[in-house]
Amino acid sequence: AQSVSQHNHHVILSEAASLELGCNYSYGGTVNLFWYVQYPGQHLQLLLKYFSGDPLVKGIKGFEAEFIKSKFSFNLRKPSVQWSDTAEYFCAVTNTNAGKSTFGDGTTLTVKP
């Protein structure tokens, strides 16, 4: 069974600090990888995605993620966070065989102004 693990449940940073949120998955086959974000009071929305090609993908608002196949990881990064990045972040994996999606438990990011 596929699973997704997000290492940090709650991260607190000051503005301008760098961010890295860990995501590891377990599934031996081909996957599509996603990061979603849920800002307070808003819908879940896509931050970035990886299907194939360059393992370093760039998303909205200056976020990027790197797919490391050998480590089954897809960590999210941002060089300098802003107060407006305060949100909950979810890593998700879709098994391209069965089309089934699995989400991590989420990481709550709080950015202090």
Add this chain to the structure above:
Amino acid sequence: KAGVTQTPRYLIKTRGQQVTLSCSPISGHRSVSWYQQTPGQGLQFLFEYFSETQRNKGNFPGRFSGRQFSNSRSEMNVSTLELGDSALYLCASSQKDTNEQFFGPGTRLTVL
């Protein structure tokens, strides 16, 4: 394009009752997935429909069921409600099951 819509937005039910939630996907999207979101459990996958067929199912009891209509709209039903069913139920649509998903605002269900 209009986004994913879910109705109702809020529901209060008592134990033992049943409930039906509705989801209208983005026009042209044929895949609809349902998730249960709770503070302690994150997003738990319920099921996924594509062209009126359930293709994937999560680890939920048979009290949770769903269906999809020919216009891709989907409904989710929970029978014999339990206190633990209180959660935010999210619907997401996508063009293909492996593509990114577009989420609705959710239905907040409270079971008393």
